Amino acid sequence: MFGEVLTAMVTPFKEDLSVDYARAQELASYLINNGSDGVVVSGTTGESPTLSDDEKVNLYKVVKEVVGGKGSVIAGTGYNSTKESIDLTKKAESIGVDGCMLVTPYYNKPPQKGLYNHFKMVAESTSLPVILYNVPGRTARNLEADTVIALSEVPNIVGVKEASGNFEQIAKIKSKTPEDFFLYSGEDSATYPVLALGGCGVISVASHLVGKEIKKMVSCLKNGNYKESLKIHLRLLPLFDVLFLTTNPIMVKAGVKLKGIDVGGLRPPMIDADDEQISKLKKIMEKLEVL
Template sequence: MDLGRIATAMVTPFQENGDIDFEAAGKLIEHLLSNGTDSIVVCGTTGESPTLSMDEKLQLIRFTVEKVNKRIPVIAGTGTYNTKETIEMTKKAENLGVDGVMLVAPYYNKPNQRGLYAHFEAVAKETALPIILYNVPGRTGTNIEAATTIALSKIPNIQVVKEASGNLDQMAEILAKTDEDFFVYSGDDALTLPLLAIGGKGVISVASHVVGNEMQAMIRAFKEGRLDEAAKMHQALLPIFKQLFKCPNPVPVKYALGKVGFSVARVRLPLVEMTEEEKRQFDEVWEHVKQSI
């Protein structure tokens, strides 16, 4: 499965009454298509999936598939801490026409490595779709160790891992011990360039909502051997990457989208919007970075 260099983990816009704002979602999809996004992940963490009901997830997946209309791949986040429910959600997403699914490591119940393998294997057996493993220990409390990812890569439809462990050594081991048709993507915008340097494919990004073209330019410079230029672009973008995670994701990126014409700052509890001081700090960094890139 080719996600391209940048897959955007899309936010979910909400109306004032808290319902999904499909009109805003449609406009956002068009914005992403025009601003550096090679594929879209819907109903991921950045889409506030923990607060979306199954019906809402299915509505949003259906809408995104129809709106994108095969212009780029659409990936649905279908993973939960419940294997049976994950299989059910994955099958429903498959029926809606997604190009692949992303499965987060089961959270809260904290399975061991054998349990993680068994969970992903069970889901893979029930779908023909390509699967992205999503390793984010900071959210799940469990790290999918390199050996487990390497073993899972032998299952034909498990084709990608989104590594948000922040551990480049772990990513390097996965790259060294998996086949060339298994891809490692960064789950952290700030590690996009470092991961590319050790053989990774790209990033499943939050920042691409607002600096997608700039990130593509950085990646292009790296791929074309303009390493100093790529490094300078990384350095210029790094303050934005950091600001986008100063508050719980996706609160800052929803605020940042206001800078490019999208009024989508509303989030669902237990998340809350940024304070005025947090906004001021973000604005300072935003203005500085936009002048330097």
């Protein structure tokens, strides 16, 4: 429905840290032309916690304008408030995006029944296809396999981005959800094992830099060329690791700038990569011939 490789796109900022919508269009076009089947706008990598609703809606609009029918545009519309998530999802739908992604409510740590109710209520408020996003390292709450399995019965909840690192949980989700329920890796370093467990692809950070290689890795595995897919995965692993040397999206923004697309700084409380971190990233990018 959305593609195999979706990029969790960074949000470009101007010098004054206002959103650079023109550069967002430039970046989205670049990604679609370099291995990405679609983009996720205003997710964690897009610094969603420090974007206003108006900024998010404008980003959905300008990215959809430039991507058009060349790729999918998924709107990050998750909040830890069900009402706010519903309101933003409705605005995203009015823009004409292709789907929405809902992160597990963070900080308030609802129980699994509360998570089920939250996602179901948001999904029922829209006709958009919904991807769940489980990233307990950031939200402090794991979306358990049984909850995902139950939510997969909601007609327009079509998949999950899994970033728990729990492969037993991931395998259970795959084994007990419908055949057409999309299981995306939410971590670049876990893409190969998630694909091996039946995943459909990855919602990637590293695809900002090596989108074509990641696309080839996914395609090789799906075509039965496991040896070549693993070879690509292992080759890219140092890049996957260095991009998470510190909190995402600090390193990937530095990497995109090294590639020649100036996406600006980060909004506080995030900070720019330091010289040592940039040096480590640059060495790996040079070794991979990414620069």
